[in-house]
Each structure stands twice: as C-alpha cells, then as structure tokens.
Amino acid sequence: MQLSLGENLFFWQREDIYDFYQRMLEQPLDIIYLGESVCSKRRELKTQEWIDLAKELAAKSDKQIVLSTLALIEAESELKTLRRLCDNGELLVEANDMAAVQLMAEKKLPFVAGPAINIYNARSLQALYNQGLKRWVMPVELSGETLADINSDAQELGFGDQVESEVFSYGYLPLAYSARCFTARAKNLPKDNCQFVCLDYPEGLPMTSQEDQSVFTINGIQTMSGQVYNLLPEVAQMADCGVDIVRLSPQPEGLEQVIEQFRQVIDGQSSQIMAIPADAVNGYWYKNAGLVNTHQS
C-alpha cells in the first residue's frame, strides 16, 4: 500500500504553506495532494501559485503530485479557477465536485474522485471509470465492509484492476459543506466581509455540546468531525479490503510522527500500533456512528 497526504483542509498563512510542503517533500510519502478544496476566498496562494508549487514539488521529487479542486462550486468565478486547474497540462487532478469530473472527461484526461464525490456502489464507480476515473477516495461515512464489497463488485464488473481505492485514514473528517461560513458566524462577521478569520484557526474551531462533549470542528463553510479519525490499527484490514492508498490529512503540528507511524505499519517494520490518542474515533470504518471509538468501548 502507498501513503498519501491529502490536501490541507485548513487555511494557513502563505509562508506556512510553502514551509509545510518543503518539509513534506522530505517525508516518506508516495503521493501529495495540494490545492484549495474548501473555500474560494482562501487566497493566500493564487491559483497559478498552487499550480507552480505543485509542479515544483513534482520536479523535485519522485512523489506523485495531485492538484485538488474545490468541493462546493457555486459561482462562475469558481468554475474559472477549476478550468485553470484542469488545464494545468501536466499533473493529475482530484475532482471534488462533478463539475471537475465533467471538465476532465471532456478533455479525456484521467482524474481522481475525492471523498466529496458520492461513490456508494460499484455501478457509480463504473460510471466514473467510463469517464476516466483512475482512483477514488471512499466517502468518509462508508465502512471497511462496504469498501470490500464495492471492490469485489468492481472486479466482477471487469474493471476492478483498473482503479485504485484510497481511504481517508487520519485527521479531522470533512463531513459537510454549506453556503454559510460558520467561522465568520462565530465571530459575528458576514461571510462577504469575513476578514479571513479562518487564518486564526489553523486546526479549525472546536464546537462542543453544552456538556462540553466534543461534537464538530468548524472550518469555514466546512463542518468536520469533532475528533480526529485514526485508522492506524486498521491498516492490515485495509490491505485485506483491497485498499491501495492510505490518506493522512494535514495538521499544523506533529504530522511527521503520524507519517512515520503509518509508514512503519504499512511497510511491516512495526506491528506495534501506537497508543491511540484517547479521543480519536474510528466508528465509520466499523459501520458505527462516526464518533464512536471501538477500541475503547
């Protein structure tokens, strides 16, 4: 199995983004996704700068570099940005909306379907395979069992060997997208004058119940899981389900240790699985509510 780094879902300062990717270049990752998938107002890097950075990373390493695209596309200006990314002429594109699928299919170029593309069965996967899909990231709410079923159905339909499956395996889960910006709402700011407050929350804004139970994490127009999802103990199961790629999601601190642990387990150098952070969850993988931690209950 390969190890990938998903696109950064949070909003960071320009210099932090550049530093981060230079550091990631040194990490034992096989694939790096980058680009803005959450909010088109997040422009610390302009579209061309994302493309340039991605090409630079590709030139400097043998990692596969993939350009990620916006998940919720509402405006003509956002389609324009999407077209520029799809026209990059070199790098693979991750579609997070059907608009990107359509543009890539029109160009007859291969694409990755990100977790915001609804693939719940092999027939849907086949419909996209017929349009050029070469890899898909399972919707985060699906279980390992469902993934195994989809992969085996894809084999029966005769295209299973032509597509790779990838699982979001570590980080805050992207759960929902809205027209409303909940970070701006928390600061009593209108979205149209948000003052880019997301920059103040490089790991999102925790939202708890009135009993202080962690519920969700606010990340602009995106709502994420309140707890980090962690499938490190499930890596062996993923291999059994036919998973090709294990995806980690960027966080500002301590990502190197996470990468190292996943790398060791994937490479079989360590069967010792790190003590799970007390608050990590894995419910989705086991067909439970997402916020469940089956290793604790």
Place this chain on the structure above:
Amino acid sequence: MELVCPAGNYPSLKAAVDNGADAVYIGFKDDTNARHFAGLNFNDKKAYRALDYAKDKGVKVFVAINTYPQPQGWERWQKAVDLAADLGVNALIGADMGVLGYAAERHPQLGLHLSVQGSATNYESLKFYQENFGIRRAVLPRVLSMSQVRQVAAQSPVELEVFAFGSLCIMAEGRCHLSSYMTDQSPNMCGACSPAHAVRWEEKANGGMETRLNDVLIDRFGPDEKAGYPTLCKGRFQVEGNTYHALEEPTSLNTLELLPELKEVGVCAVKIEGRQRSPAYVEQVVKVWREAIDAFKANPQGYAAKYEWMAALDKVSEGSQTTLGAYSRPWQ
C-alpha cells in the same frame, strides 16, 4: 411555474392534488428515498391508487428514489426503479449514478430528474448528468444565492426546480454526513437525518427540557421555551465559550417574495418540502402557494407576497419563523 408538492401518504397526496398542486412527489416504503420514516410513504398498492387519483385530476406524479445504495442493498433500489417504471410515473427523482444509469438503460421512457441529493450546484455538473443519464430536470441544492441561481440557469442544459418552502437543510444536500457521524444513519445511506430512534427527550425538574441525539445534548430549553425536535444542525452548542445556534436556528425556508425573480431567471418549478408533515400542513401550504402563483400569473407587475399568505406559512414553519436562506447573501 410548476408547483411540486410533497405527499408522505395517501391523505397528503389527496390534499396536494385537491388544493392545486401541478405535480406531487412520493417515495416507497423503504430506504430508497430520503424521507425513510416509520409510517410514511407508499407500498405498491397505495402507489397505484395514488397514481390513479392524481392522473385523474391531471396532476403529475414524481417518485423519489434519491438515496445512495450500498452493494448489499442494490436489489431494493433496482426494484424501486422497476416499480416506478411500471407505475408509469411522470418522472423518477434520482441522485446515485448507479440508480440513474440503471433507470436510463432499462427504462429509457422514464423521465429522470436529478434530486437535490445529487448535489449539483453548477452548470458543468448538470452537464455531466445530462450527457451521461439524459436527465431532463434538476433540483438545485439550497446553497445558492439568487445571483448564483441566475448564473446556473443561464447555462443549464436542463430545466431547473428550486426549493420554495419548508424545512431548511443548511448544508449542501447529498454531501452532509453530520447525522451519520452522530447517529450511524444519514440521508445518503438510510434516507434519514437525526433519526427518531436516536432521539431522547428529558424533562427537567424546573419544567425545562433537554433533547439528545444518541446521548449527545443537542439543546436545553427553559420552562417557557417550546422544545423543538433535535435536528442536529439546529441545536445550541458552545464555540469559544459562547452558547448559541452555531450552525442554524430552527427556521423554515420561505421564498414567496422571490417568485417573480425565480420566474425571470428561468426556474420552471418550485418545490414544497415536507413529505414527513401532516395532510393539514400540505393543504395549508399548497393552498397559499397556488394562490400566489395564480396571482403572479394574472398580474406579474403587481405581484407582492401578501401578509396573510406569509402569516399562514409562518404558522406551519419550524420555530414559527422563516428565512430566505442562502438566496439572500447576508444569511450566508
């Protein structure tokens, strides 16, 4: 402007048809549709009766098969599509590419609408569904501002339907996993959000109420407050020490005042939400909207949303209040 109305059961269907619906939409009695609630929806026999009643009065019937089948359940979705074709419904409202593909291939005569659960918010993605499955119409998610609806409509390859009234999803439909994160059931997988089996109402000693979803506290109500159903995006939560409706208040969408603009940008149908609501709700809402659309048709320039219409709709709204939702930029 076509008025598309909800029918969760036969009495609601009659109420919709009798009060001026141009089309009604229904679902079957299983998880193939996004209102999979106990005691709701149509078995085969009731569906045939519904078709007879509606067709007799010249009203169209659409059937929603708009959840996402997982491999284990595929046969149920296939059966539902076959039944819809056999019923001769005017359109199937689908979201999943597998379902749409099966319907297009097996039953080419069946009109296909892309459900709001298909989450197509721009014309490029509408093109995808039109070119691949031949959809005729799409229902737009409730995330677009009025000017964005205009942009989509200007280049859409298919007819557009928008939500006009009813409970408000604030997340892009078809791409919200909040419910499964908290409760193990979601609209996409099970046709349910904040499902009843996970709900707990707890009366407190002071006469107040706490509402929970799978044990997570969604809201606390004082003795004088009316406790609402714990839909998880409409609870009061804490962010940086403040307790408030962090995502949205209990409120309903009402676009009565936008009717002329929707017509002008080229929207062809307006949809009333609420298959889970009572026949009395359906009657009330359909009556008001019929009157409004007729008034608009008779005198487009002189149209204005009447006070009594708005008051009647407020009464059946969540939290007794309404909003323009994402159509209005300040809401965002």
